[in-house]
Amino acid sequence: MLYYLFDYLDKEFDLIGAGVFQYISFRAGMATLFSLLITIVFGKKLIQILQKKQVGESIRDLGLAGQMEKKGTPTMGGLIIIAAIVIPTLLFARLENIYVILLLVTTLALGSIGFLDDYIKVFRKNKAGLAGKFKVFGQIFVGLIVGATLYFSDNVVVREFEEPQSTEITEGTDQAIRYNDVKSTTTTIPFVKDNELDYSKLNPTDKEWITAAIYILIVIFFITAISNGANLTDGIDGLAAGTSAIIGLALAILAYISGNAIFSDYLNVMFIPNSGELVIFCTAFVGACVGFLWYNSYPAQVFMGDTGSLSLGGVITVLALVLRKELLIPVLCGIFIIENLSVVIQVSYFKYTRKKYGEGRRVFKMSPLHHHYQKLDIPEAKIVTRFWIIGILLAIIALATLKLR
Template identity: 85%
Template sequence: MLYYLFDYLDREFDLIGAGVFQYISFRAGMAVLVSLLITITFGESLITMLRKKQVGETIRDLGLEGQMQKKGTPTMGGLIIIAAIVVPTLLFAKLENIYVILLLVTTLVLGAIGFLDDYIKVFKKNKEGLAGRFKVVGQVAVGLIVGATLFFSEDVVVREFSETPTEIQASGDTVINYEDVKSTTTTIPFVKNNELDYSKLNPTENDLITAAIYILIVIFFVTAISNGANITDGIDGLAAGTSAIIGLTLAILAYISGNAIFSEYLNVMFIPNSGELVIFCTAFVGACVGFLWYNSYPAQVFMGDTGSLSLGGIIAVLALVLRKELLIPVLCGIFVIENLSVILQVSYFKYTKKKYGEGRRIFKMSPLHHHYQKMEIPEPKIVTRFWIVGILLAIIALATLKLR
């Protein structure tokens, strides 16, 4: 909103300083600043309100050190994360941008699903919360909306450049011929000719079949990463800190993908208008970091499913929009391994119970962070080490821009 106001003031009144709102870097900086201020300033008020309403976390005794001390800690703190993402984005981003609209829809819809789950747990005193199938339906619905929009919308294009520039005779300058085209191509990490066209997975030439394949891929990533973030949110600061690292990496990738000069230099797919996502990404990072002010050990508030489901969904959609979803196993390695630890644990337990009559376990407990807790490693040390691994994975993800 402020972008449009200052754009008008700059054009109509030539207001000194108003033109700075044209720069993505300035608006991104303002977005992260406002996001941090919202979480830190209003976080205490939210915690106080949640305590008055007795919105406390119900803790199931798993025999983990310090676990029962967390009983009654306010949850639903994801509300402040969502506010700190949405408000700066509305203030500083171009709201007609299709990618910004998609991210806002993802944030609000998954946040609403998570809020309903937390509400049932807290106010209805149902420890199970929202039935898993309803969560999956909501995630699939978001994936369907995102996938259909990315496939069918005329505003979602990639820019293809001609190999032969055309010289302008009058000035001697050259211009590069290009065409913005609809495409289902994505980026394959660590590969030299690093583009994969999902339409090649369709043996026929039927566009509807291609659309169905692409939308199913989108649904898979949205559901998997949303659940991965939800599972990772098990100890103080882990999900928020990991998400901040991933969000910052995606902000860098968004800036490169939306900048013709940098994308050409690094031989990265140029996606028109994707640079506007830098504002959303920085608001996202500011919200996660600001939330750590109250969520770091010992946590004063938990984000609950309200926050974790939306964080994972946002990350998945950002990667899909930037055509970097195949980088998710690296960039979101923490979420992926947390997911896999649960799948492996459950599958192996069921297999051994059927074969030997007694269930056996791979880990002391799943998800993986609880395994380390069972090894009596202090919670802050586990979180810090996971953050370090997350930073290393982020560096590897950025290195794929040149390592092919």
């Protein structure tokens, strides 16, 4: 909203300094600052409210060091994260941008599903929370909205440049660069030189509805998998928030490059018109995650709960989909995927061995993976720091794919 106010003041009154709001870099910096202030200043107020309402986490005794000391710690702290993402975005982003709208809807929708789950656990005293089938149904519904928007909206396009008709340029003249903004289901394949994949090629027929169904199913799969992965990662203090901040920063860089004609051309990256505006959302996202660590780092004063973790995973996925980098998710979101896989492997192997030998056996001492290391008596803070380091390495590898092909 401030963007439109200062744009008006600049055009109508030529107000000194108002034109700075035209720069994405300035608005991104302000979004980061505001999101940090919101989490740090208002986060304390929310924690006090949650404590008065006795919105404490119910802890099961799993035999983990320091686990029972966390009993009664306020949960639903994801409300802080959501506010610190949404408010700066509303203030500094261009709100007619289809990608900004889509990400705001995703944040609020998945946050609402997580909030309902936390509400049932805390106020209804039902440790199971929202039934798994309803949670997955909500994620599928969000994926359906995102997939349909990205596929059918006329505002979601990529820019294709035409090769110049002649390599000779007459002195004193400019050779215009021709381009078309087209609807496309192409995405980027990492580590490949001719690195574009068109999902329509997966359709063996000429029926468009099948291409749409394939694309939307892919979107649903990614959103469900990564939001659940983020949810599983949120098991020890600071792990999910810190990992998400690292991923968000990498996505901010990718958004800036994809939305800048010069940088995208230099790096041979798909140019996506209007995607540069996502930098504001990404920096608000990073600021919210970092600011949340003020209270969530070990020992945590508040937990984000499903309210925060589901929305974090969903937002990261939608950002990757919008930037046509969803095939980079296995690298960029490696921590989330490993946490997810550790649970799948543990459960599958336990069921298989129980059926075969009559007694269930385990691959890990406990899942998700971070609990396995806790069982090895590694201090919680050290586990989190090491996971962050791995997350940074994965983010660097993901960014390196811009040149390593």
